[in-house]
Amino acid sequence: MHDSMASFYGGYDQTGLGRLPRFWRIQVAIAISALALLAFVAADVSAYESAVAEVHVTSVTWYADDEWLATTGGFNAHPAQTFVLSETCEIFCFYFSSAAVNAPFTLAHVSIVNEPIQYTNLTIQAPSTSYQGVLNITLVVA
DSSP: OOHHHHHHOOOGTTTTTTOOOOHOOOOOHHHHHHHHHHHHHHHHHHHHOOOOOEEHHHHEEEEEEEEEEEEEEEEEEEETTEEEEEEEEESOOOEEEEEEEOOOOOOEEEEOOOOSEEEEEEEEEOOOOOOOOOOOOEEEEO
């Protein structure tokens, strides 16, 4: 029943209307908490995967066509990072025309100066994913 005086005093006879039952409020709170937890876990997994990717070059081996020239120590790099490696020669040098690197590395730029001292500067881009192994550089003799 509806009391006519209740509406005059603010509707105290209809106090339970407009609220969700306690059971539904708990379910909504649990659902919101689960979604927030899922978002945090997804962000952590994404940060972990990007932090794990590393390029570890164990050694750098230089070749002149098929002939071995030198082997140097390795280094670490970030995925997709570019770096410069150089080779110099003062006596009994080959004249190089170009260069190549092994996959998954890519050669971004080559600079070869033949006189008076030969300088070969290579700008190399690391792979965009994790890698561990050697970097082979082949210099093509002109």
